[in-house]
Structures are given as C-alpha cells and as structure tokens.
Amino acid sequence: MRTLPLSKVYHLIEPGPVVLLSTMRHGKPNIMPMSWHMMVEFEPPLVACIVSGANFSFNALNETGECVIAIPPVRIARKVVQAGNCHGDAVDKFAAIGFTAVPARKIQCSLIAECFANLECKVVDRKLVSSYDLFILEVKKAWIDPDRKNSKTIHHRGHGKFAIDGRIVSLPSKMR
Amino acid sequence: MRTLPLSKVYHLIEPGPVVLLSTMRHGKPNIMPMSWHMMVEFEPPLVACIVSGANFSFNALNETGECVIAIPPVRIARKVVQAGNCHGDAVDKFAAIGFTAVPARKIQCSLIAECFANLECKVVDRKLVSSYDLFILEVKKAWIDPDRKNSKTIHHRGHGKFAIDGRIVSLPSKMR
Numbered sequence: 526m527r528t529l530p531l532s533k534v535y536h537l538i539e540p541g542p543v544v545l546l547s548t549m550r551h552g553k554p555n556i557m558p559m560s561w562h563m564m565v566e567f568e569p570p571l572v573a574c575i576v577s578g579a580n581f582s583f584n585a586l587n588e589t590g591e592c593v594i595a596i597p598p599v600r601i602a603r604k605v606v607q608a609g610n611c612h613g614d615a616v617d618k619f620a621a622i623g624f625t626a627v628p629a630r631k632i633q634c635s636l637i638a639e640c641f642a643n644l645e646c647k648v649v650d651r652k653l654v655s656s657y658d659l660f661i662l663e664v665k666k667a668w669i670d671p672d673r674k675n676s677k678t679i680h681h682r683g684h685g686k687f688a689i690d691g692r693i694v695s696l697p698s699k700m701r
Numbered sequence: 702m703r704t705l706p707l708s709k710v711y712h713l714i715e716p717g718p719v720v721l722l723s724t725m726r727h728g729k730p731n732i733m734p735m736s737w738h739m740m741v742e743f744e745p746p747l748v749a750c751i752v753s754g755a756n757f758s759f760n761a762l763n764e765t766g767e768c769v770i771a772i773p774p775v776r777i778a779r780k781v782v783q784a785g786n787c788h789g790d791a792v793d794k795f796a797a798i799g800f801t802a803v804p805a806r807k808i809q810c811s812l813i814a815e816c817f818a819n820l821e822c823k824v825v826d827r828k829l830v831s832s833y834d835l836f837i838l839e840v841k842k843a844w845i846d847p848d849r850k851n852s853k854t855i856h857h858r859g860h861g862k863f864a865i866d867g868r869i870v871s872l873p874s875k876m877r
Contacts, residue, residue: 533859539736540856540864541717560715563739565751565833573749573835575741606872652828657741657837659749661829680716680856680866683709685874688716690856691867696782698861 526627526636526643529667534570537596537642538562542678543605543687545624546576547593548585549634554626555613556637557582558605560681562594570664572646577658581613586660590648591632594662595640598676599689604639606685631665641673702803705818705843710746713772713818714738718854719781719863722752723769723802724761725810730802731789732813733758734781736857738770746840748822753834757789762836766824767808770838771816774852775865780815782861807841817849 538544546559557580565571572594576583586592597605607622619626619635626635629645636643645668650661677690714720722735733756741747748770752759762768773781783798795802795811802811805821812819821844826837853866 536859539717540858541715541736560717561740563749563751564737565835571833573739573833575739602870602872606874610875650829650832653826653837656826657747657749659741661833677864677867679870682716682869683712685872687870687872688853688866689868689870690864691853692865693858694778694855694863694865696778696861696863698782699786 526668526670529642529669531570531664531667532568534644534664534667535564535567538564538572540678541680542596543681545595545597545605545608545637545640546582547595547634547637548582548589549591550585550589554617554619554635555582555585556608556618556624557613558609565661571649572662572664574660574662575658576660583658586648587654589633591634592646592662593629593632593634593636594644594646595637596642596678597640598673599679601639602679602687605679629666636668641670641676643668702812702819702844702846705845707746707840707843708744710820710840710843711740711743714740714748716854717856718772719857721771721773721781721784721813721816722758723771723810723813724758724765725767726761726765730793730795730811731758731761732784732794732800733789734785741837747825748838748840750836750838751834752836759834762824763830765809767810768822768838769805769808769810769812770820770822771813772818772854773816774849775855777815778855778863781855805842812844817846817852819844
C-alpha cells in the first residue's frame with residue numbers, strides 16, 4: 526500500500542461503491558459493509574455517511590470518532606456480503622470471514638489488506654447524528670495498492686443485487 | 702412514466718449513479734449533474750446531497766426548497782456532461798442541450814423525459830447548508846419508465862472518467 530494524495534480521494538468515493546467500515550472499540554475490531562456515503566468536500570477530503578444506531582459499529586464510531594473506509598474489489602464481493610450477514614458483538618469478523626488487519630498510521634482502527642484502497646478517517650461533525658445517524662468524516666490519510674488501483678467495484682441496487690463496474694468511458698468536462 | 706413505490710427509491714440512489722438535478726426559480730428552469738448524494742432513510746425516503754454555492758442551482762434549491770433528481774441512462778451520458786459544461790444563468794439548458802421538461806405532480810420543477818427515473822423532492826433540513834452546502838431532501842413522489850427500468854447508469858471517477866454499469870450479480874444477504 527502506498528500513500529494516495531488526499532486530493533484524489535474523491536476519485537474513489539464519488540462513483541458510489543460499496544465500502545467496508547472498519548472500527549475498533551475496547552480493543553475489539555469490527556467491519557460492516559456500507560453504501561450510504563458521499564463526498565462532501567475535495568480537500569481536505571470530507572465524507573458523509575450513515576451508520577445506523579441498529580449497527581454494532583455505531584457505538585464504536587460514535588465513541589472513538591475513528592474509522593477506516595476500505596474499498597473492496599469485486600473479487601471479494603462474497604466476503605463483503607458475509608460481513609453484513611453476522612453481528613460484530615458475536616464474532617470477530619476479521620478472523621471469521623478472513624480479512625487481514627493492517628495497522629493504520631493516524632488512528633487505532635485497522636486497514637483491510639484485501640481492499641485495494643483504505644482511508645483513515647476521523648469524525649469532525651456530529652450535528653446530524655441524533656436526527657439521521659449522519660456522520661461527517663475527514664480523511665486524514667489515504668492508501669492505495671498501485672497494482673490494484675484500477676480494481677472494479679460493486680454497487681448495491683437493493684435486495685443483494687449488485688452492479689459490477691463495466692466499461693470506462695472518458696467524457697471530459699470543460700469546467701472546474 | 703409510472704409511479705414507483707417510495708420504498709424502492711433507495712434501489713436507484715444507493716448504487717451511486719450520476720444524476721441530474723432539475724430546479725426552477727422565477728420561472729427559469731435549470732439542470733446540473735450531481736454525484737455527491739446518498740440515501741439517508743428508506744421510507745419516507747430521505748436523500749442528502751451537496752450543491753455548492755458556486756453552482757447556479759444553489760440559490761434555486763435553497764430559496765424554493767424544491768428539486769427533481771432525475772436518473773440518466775448511459776445513452777445520454779454526453780448530454781449529462783454538457784449540462785455541466787455551461788452555466789444556467791447564461792442558457793436554458795433544457796432548450797440548449799435538448800432535454801424535454803415534463804411537469805411534476807407535487808412541486809414546480811420539471812421532470813426530465815430522457816431520464817428513466819425522476820424523484821420529486823423537497824428540502825426538509827438545512828442545518829448543514831451553511832457549513833457544507835449539504836441539503837437533506839425528502840422524496841415526495843417517484844416516477845419510473847417501466848420499459849427502461851433496468852437502464853445502465855454512469856458513475857463519475859473524476860476528470861471526466863465514468864464507469865458504466867456492467868454485469869449484475871445477486872449475492873443475497875441473510876439480514877434485514
């Protein structure tokens with residue numbers, strides 16, 4: 526994994542892939558799949574996400590204010606779905622599903638080696654947590670595997686149906 | 702266009718497609734492409750989005766509290782990019798680019814006939830507008846063209862590169 530410039534983080538989040546949220550609480554790691562997220566600012570990169578109070582990850586994120594957003598390639602789609610099929614209070618999903626934890630640089634949560642990109646994040650705004658479980662995160666450090674940087678991702682269409690990235694087209698804008 | 706049950710709106714937004722935002726201000730319609738959006742709640746469906754104050758659409762959305770989120774099929778990707786290549790204060794993008802305006806049912810903004818789905822929205826929360834240009838919208842009415850409901854969409858990867866939906870896979874979850 527190499528450092529990805531923070532100005533390029535939106536390239537990863539803006540297309541709307543399913544991501545994995547890695548958290549750590551009382552030394553206990555957890556993972557959940559997440560699709561309700563969006564970019565909020567280019568640089569420093571801000572990301573909004575919804576982590577429901579019904580999820581075991583909610584308390585970890587809310588209390589520690591830290592998480593990793595990891596972006597899984599299509600190759601591990603089954604593991605991603607598995608991570609949503611069990612509860613973090615009952616099992617260590619890293620061990621049970623076969624994800625490899627790698628220490629992060631700026632926070633306590635773990636990067637996920639099987640993911641081609643990992644974003645170390647801190648919660649910077651909780652104003653909409655009580656109303657919508659909506660967190661604003663700042664990406665403090667970004668990592669990418671240069672050999673897998675063009676990995677295809679998955680996009681959830683509901684009820685376990687996923688669109689896999691197909692062809693890439695270039696339609697440059699004249700603006701920005 | 703037929704009515705889409707509001708409980709199915711997340712099927713359209715969660716995969717993260719580029720959408721078109723249709724607004725209306727002082728009788729003047731406008732369109733902008735948008736990729737910074739996410740689901741916030743299933744039903745009634747809430748959607749968060751970032752509409753920068755630098756965009757001509759910002760004042761229309763902020764003052765009227767209304768918009769349509771229209772979902773373009775890959776077939777009209779060039780028109781979508783064109784909509785981001787000109788300013789709504791200089792041209793009527795519907796006329797200039799060739800989008801067909803269709804009256805909405807619950808709001809004043811126009812649906813876009815070339816899009817396979819259209820969501821009539823009202824702003825329900827402005828708490829994060831001043832900090833991040835972040836609006837919370839409630840979808841009040843949803844429309845889908847049954848003949849085009851499986852349209853492939855486009856996902857922006859930055860600098861005018863777009864991933865087009867490829868294969869669809871089914872990996873059902875045991876939860877929810």
